[in-house]
Structure formats: C-alpha cells, structure tokens
Amino acid sequence: MKALVLTREKSPLEYIDRPDPVANAAEGEVIVHLRHAALNRRDYYITKGMYPGVEPPVILGSDGAGLTEGGREVIINPSMNWGPDPRAQQRKFAIIGMPSDGTFAEQIIVDKAQLFDKPSHLSSAEAAALPLAGLTAYRALMSKCQVRRGERVLVTGAGGGVAQFATQFARAAGAEVWVTSSSDSKIQQAVSLGANGGANYTKDGWAKSLKADAEAFDVIIDSAGGDGFKDLVSLAAPAARICFYGGTRGKINGLSPQIIFWKQLTIMGSTMGTADEFEQMLRFVREQGIHPQIDRVVPLADGAAAVESMGTSSQFGKIVLEV
Amino acid sequence: MKALVLTREKSPLEYIDRPDPVANAAEGEVIVHLRHAALNRRDYYITKGMYPGVEPPVILGSDGAGLTEGGREVIINPSMNWGPDPRAQQRKFAIIGMPSDGTFAEQIIVDKAQLFDKPSHLSSAEAAALPLAGLTAYRALMSKCQVRRGERVLVTGAGGGVAQFATQFARAAGAEVWVTSSSDSKIQQAVSLGANGGANYTKDGWAKSLKADAEAFDVIIDSAGGDGFKDLVSLAAPAARICFYGGTRGKINGLSPQIIFWKQLTIMGSTMGTADEFEQMLRFVREQGIHPQIDRVVPLADGAAAVESMGTSSQFGKIVLEV
Numbered sequence: 001m002k003a004l005v006l007t008r009e010k011s012p013l014e015y016i017d018r019p020d021p022v023a024n025a026a027e028g029e030v031i032v033h034l035r036h037a038a039l040n041r042r043d044y045y046i047t048k049g050m051y052p053g054v055e056p057p058v059i060l061g062s063d064g065a066g067l068t069e070g071g072r073e074v075i076i077n078p079s080m081n082w083g084p085d086p087r088a089q090q091r092k093f094a095i096i097g098m099p100s101d102g103t104f105a106e107q108i109i110v111d112k113a114q115l116f117d118k119p120s121h122l123s124s125a126e127a128a129a130l131p132l133a134g135l136t137a138y139r140a141l142m143s144k145c146q147v148r149r150g151e152r153v154l155v156t157g158a159g160g161g162v163a164q165f166a167t168q169f170a171r172a173a174g175a176e177v178w179v180t181s182s183s184d185s186k187i188q189q190a191v192s193l194g195a196n197g198g199a200n201y202t203k204d205g206w207a208k209s210l211k212a213d214a215e216a217f218d219v220i221i222d223s224a225g226g227d228g229f230k231d232l233v234s235l236a237a238p239a240a241r242i243c244f245y246g247g248t249r250g251k252i253n254g255l256s257p258q259i260i261f262w263k264q265l266t267i268m269g270s271t272m273g274t275a276d277e278f279e280q281m282l283r284f285v286r287e288q289g290i291h292p293q294i295d296r297v298v299p300l301a302d303g304a305a306a307v308e309s310m311g312t313s314s315q316f317g318k319i320v321l322e323v
Numbered sequence: 324m325k326a327l328v329l330t331r332e333k334s335p336l337e338y339i340d341r342p343d344p345v346a347n348a349a350e351g352e353v354i355v356h357l358r359h360a361a362l363n364r365r366d367y368y369i370t371k372g373m374y375p376g377v378e379p380p381v382i383l384g385s386d387g388a389g390l391t392e393g394g395r396e397v398i399i400n401p402s403m404n405w406g407p408d409p410r411a412q413q414r415k416f417a418i419i420g421m422p423s424d425g426t427f428a429e430q431i432i433v434d435k436a437q438l439f440d441k442p443s444h445l446s447s448a449e450a451a452a453l454p455l456a457g458l459t460a461y462r463a464l465m466s467k468c469q470v471r472r473g474e475r476v477l478v479t480g481a482g483g484g485v486a487q488f489a490t491q492f493a494r495a496a497g498a499e500v501w502v503t504s505s506s507d508s509k510i511q512q513a514v515s516l517g518a519n520g521g522a523n524y525t526k527d528g529w530a531k532s533l534k535a536d537a538e539a540f541d542v543i544i545d546s547a548g549g550d551g552f553k554d555l556v557s558l559a560a561p562a563a564r565i566c567f568y569g570g571t572r573g574k575i576n577g578l579s580p581q582i583i584f585w586k587q588l589t590i591m592g593s594t595m596g597t598a599d600e601f602e603q604m605l606r607f608v609r610e611q612g613i614h615p616q617i618d619r620v621v622p623l624a625d626g627a628a629a630v631e632s633m634g635t636s637s638q639f640g641k642i643v644l645e646v
Binding site: 247253255259263264 | 408410411412562567569570573575577578580582583586587588589591592594
C-alpha cells in the first residue's frame with residue numbers, strides 16, 4: 001500500500017510503498033481502509049524533531065475515517081490505552097501515528113475499541129477532521145472547564161483545529177465566544193463560525209479592546225502559553241477556569257500569584273481525552289449538528305507538503321488528506 | 324479601651340486608647356469582649372504598606388476569641404460579605420481588621436453572622452489562633468484540592484499558620500504529608516505535628532530527596548510562588564492539584580505548559596473562604612480533635628513588636644495576643 005512515512009528523524013515525510021498490514025483478529029485488531037485522514041500540529045512537530053520518543057520508520061497520522069472490511073463506516077479514536085483514571089492517562093498511553101503506524105496510508109490496523117460509527121451528518125472528509133482536535137477541545141472545554149450556558153469564553157489562536165472546535169462547542173453549549181489571532185481574516189472566519197468577536201494580539205491595546213467588548217472571561221482555552229499567558233489571567237473573571245492544551249509560545253512567565261488567588265482562578269493543563277469523552281464528543285457533535293471546518297482537501301500523495309505548510313499556520317480549520 | 328492601632332501608613336502599630344465601640348443591635352451588630360487575638364502575615368504586610376487600600380487610623384487584627392455581652396464564648400469568622408457565589412468572593416468582600424476595626428483591642432463590633440461557638444476542646448488562645456489560617460487552609464486543601472485518604476500532600480513553608488493547619492488537616496483526612504522549609508528545626512516540628520518528613524529548600528538537591536522519599540505529590544499547598552513554583556510542578560503526580568494562597572516570592576516564572584498538560588495538572592489560587600467553609604472547618608477541627616500550634620502568647624500591649632517580628636518568619640505556629 002501507499003503511505004506517508006517518516007523514514008528518519010527530522011525529515012519531511014516520504015510517500016512510499018509499505019507492506020499491507022495483517023490484522024490479528026484474535027487480539028481484537030481490525031483493518032480500516034482509510035478514505036480520509038487529517039493533519040494535526042503534532043505531525044508537523046514530529047517531522048521537525050520537536051517531539052519526544054520519535055522512532056522512524058513510522059507512518060504518521062492520528063486522524064482517520066474509512067471502512068472496515070465488513071463495510072462499517074468508522075472514525076478512529078486516536079487516544080489509545082488511556083487507562084482506568086479519567087483524570088490522567090496512564091504511562092502506556094499512546095496516540096495513533098507514532099510510535100504505532102498511523103492514518104496517512106491506505107490501510108491501518110487498530111484495536112476495535114478505537115472504532116466508532118461515523119456520524120451520519122458528516123462527510124468522510126469532515127469525519128476525518130474531527131477526532132484528535134475534537135476530543136482535545138471537548139475535554140478542555142467541557143470536562144475540565146465545564147462551560148455553562150451564558151458564560152463568556154475566550155479561545156486563543158483562532159484557525160487551529162482545537163480552537164475551531166472549542167469555538168463551535170462553546171457556542172453550541174450556549175456560551176458567548178471571543179477569539180484571538182494574529183490575523184484579522186481568521187477572526188472574521190471565527191465570527192462566521194459563531195464567535196461574537198475577537199482581537200488581533202499583534203496590535204497594541206488588544207486586551208483592552210477585548211475587555212471593553214466582553215468585560216471578562218469565565219473560561220479561556222489557550223494553546224500558546226508563553227509570556228502572553230499573563231494577559232489571559234488579567235482577562236479572567238472571578239472564578240474563571242483557564243485550560244491550555246498546547247504551549248507554542250514556550251514557558252509561562254510573569255504570573256502574579258496575588259491576582260490568581262484573589263480572583264480564585266483555576267488553571268489547568270489538558271491533553272487528548274478518554275474513550276468516554278470521545279463518545280460524549282461524538283454525541284454532542286451529532287446532537288448539535290456541528291460540521292468541522294475544513295481548510296482544504298489534498299491527495300495523500302501531496303501530504304508531505306501539506307504537513308510542511310503547517311509551519312506557517314496559514315490554514316483556518318483542518319487540512320484533510322484524501323486517500 | 325486599649326487597642327493596637329495603625330495610625331498612619333507604613334508604620335508600626337501603636338498601643339493607644341480608643342473609644343469603646345457602641346453596637347447597633349437593630350442592625351445585627353454585637354460587641355465581643357476579646358480574650359485573645361492572633362497575628363497573621365496580613366497584619367505585618369499592612370504595617371509595611373504592602374497591602375492595597377490601607378486607610379488609617381484602624382485597629383488591625385483578623386483573628387479573635389472572646390465573650391459576647393450575653394456571656395457566649397465565641398470565635399469570629401474574619402471573612403465578611405463573601406456573597407452568593409461560593410467559587411469567588413463578591414466585590415464588597417472584606418476581612419475583619421482593615422478597613423473595619425479588628426481584633427487587636429479589648430472589644431470589637433461585629434455582625435452576629437460572624438460569630439461561631441468556640442470549639443469546647445480549645446482554650447481561648449487556641450481558638451483565637453484558628454480562624455483566618457484555618458479557614459484559608461480548609462478551603463485550599465479540602466474545598467479546592469479535595470484531598471483524599473492515602474494521597475501524598477506537600478505543604479511549603481512549614482511554620483506559617485496556614486501551612487500548619489494544612490499539615491494537620493491533611494493528616495486528619497488520612498493523607499501522608501511532607502513539608503518544605505528553610506529551617507531544619509521547623510521541618511522537625513512539622514514532623515511532630517504529624518508530617519512524614521520534609522526537605523530544606525535552601526539545600527541543593529532538596530527536590531530530588533523529596534522525590535526519593537515520596538515519589539510525587541497528589542496535592543501541593545503553596546504560599547510562595549516565585550521562581551521555585553516550577554519545582555512544585557516537577558514534583559506533582561499526574562492529575563495533581565496545586566493550590567496557593569500566597570505569593571511571598573513574587574511572580575511565577577518558567578512554567579512548562581507541556582509538563583502541565585501532559586500531567587493533566589490543576590493549579591488554583593485560593594483566598595479565605597465562605598461562611599459555610601468556616602462552619603465545616605470548625606466541625607472538622609472539633610471532630611478530629613485538632614489543636615492549633617501556638618508559637619507564643621504575648622500581652623496585647625506588646626503586640627506591635629510581635630507584628631514586627633513576623634518579618635523574620637522565625638515563629639512556628641501562631642503568635643497570640645492576650646487581651
């Protein structure tokens with residue numbers, strides 16, 4: 001079969017032939033014939049050597065939708081071996097697509113526990129766009145921050161996959177949503193997804209303009225960290241919950257303990273989610289009729305360039321590969 | 324009556340005459356004849372001009388125990404006007420002893436809602452030592468971190484009032500407790516209060532020695548913040564809860580978002596507590612037979628020097644004033 005393979009550390013993916021996988025049915029393994037896969041920032045980081053424990057050769061890709069050999073339309077939960085404690089993953093937790101082979105291929109072997117019915121209101125490409133980012137957004141926003149109807153939510157980095165779902169899920173949950181971005185056009189696109197408004201954080205006074213607009217935020221979903229994180233603390237309402245699932249801007253500095261304890265803030269880190277959360281997320285997407293935002297669909301053969309393009313973060317929504 | 328008064332900003336307290344207070348019973352005001360009061364770091368900060376909104380002249384003091392004019396033995400909840408949301412205090416929340424007159428006096432006027440029966444197993448001096456620090460520790464450890472039997476708890480800054488109660492409450496809740504301090508003798512005193520052990524953070528390798536001893540911590544109660552806070556993050560177990568109620572070391576720097584989200588950590592700020600939490604705290608202290616640790620009892624007339632002595636943090640447990 002054809003696949004996008006990381007053949008050595010810190011290198012672009014290669015579109016090459018790999019042996020067809022052989023499933024051990026007795027151990028619960030199932031073959032999925034993929035129709036679509038989707039990119040995540042994780043894939044980009046792995047090709048840049050910015051991820052721990054990379055072991056080439058490996059087929060990348062955590063998101064996929066396709067057909068089992070029995071003809072069932074499925075999407076794949078990329079979160080494997082979470083373990084018994086919903087609060088935190090166990091040591092042998094793994095994400096599909098490194099160290100085990102992923103979805104950037106014609107076929108994948110997965111444990112049948114990873115398979116869920118494709119939501120019928122989604123196209124195959126939309127279904128492939130959902131799993132990793134949808135799960136991450138759901139756990140951060142719903143399980144951890146427990147967003148409520150009428151609350152004001154700030155989502156940083158509009159355009160990213162998780163940010164997109166956090167925006168849509170928060171709106172569907174009855175919250176009001178604002179976003180930040182370095183791009184005015186991404187803010188406009190977020191507004192078209194249901195956001196009330198946003199601020200361009202490259203402009204002076206962006207935090208003040210958000211304050212004037214929304215006063216303060218009950219829930220903040222962040223992926224950046226860095227020196228700008230303290231601005232999020234200053235935008236938080238009393239009893240606010242701030243949850244981050246990434247740290248693209250690096251270490252968090254300059255946090256005032258006094259502001260945090262006086263406002264009674266809660267700051268949480270979150271990554272991925274449990275199988276229960278995956279199922280809850282699918283139900284929520286189905287019930288709310290949510291459609292993932294797709295930036296573009298490209299052929300699997302062109303996937304290496306698509307992964308490379310994530311370095312500029314110019315996409316809005318998910319980049320999907322057609323197998 | 325005699326009282327310890329802050330007569331002007333940034334100055335030591337003065338032991339002077341003040342008019343006897345006159346209560347408006349129709350508005351629920353009650354006079355308490357104080358027998359003991361206790362010091363908090365807050366009092367020290369106020370005398371040093373390190374607290375916002377200081378308005379002299381004012382009698383300081385947040386903790387007190389005494390008798391009502393009807394002869395009821397009471398302790399005073401220093402947390403006033405919390406408001407309807409248990410998650411965070413409302414804007415008009417205040418702490419007894421600035422801006423309103425406090426407990427470093429022969430008498431005080433308080434709203435009767437602030438009065439609770441003195442736990443009968445406590446002396447008057449012990450009762451006076453309990454309110455502010457006990458409430459702060461209870462909310463941080465029990466309401467926010469929800470410590471469970473068998474969990475491993477780290478309390479920083481052994482010797483401080485809140486740290487002392489956090490240590491005792493965590494032990495009483497069935498947790499194992501370690502402490503940090505800059506003083507070996509304070510660690511030994513914490514062990515005598517029930518701690519399993521501790522580490523002197525002025526010594527190289529203190530975090531490693533704690534790791535060797537306790538592996539990792541499920542709950543961490545901190546009052547320091549600062550650059551050392553990241554060491555607490557590294558000592559946290561997966562799904563750990565870290566709660567701080569102070570920030571004596573200033574701004575928090577160098578936090579890795581990746582470590583925090585991968586471990587699924589929760590970091591919370593907490594201050595004071597609700598009237599319900601005060602009542603729960605009293606019940607817990609009564610049921611568990613907990614006695615506050617008193618560093619020393621000094622006459623009210625010598626209170627100014629006692630407040631000044633808090634600058635060296637040499638005490639272990641509460642400094643109590645005898646009225």
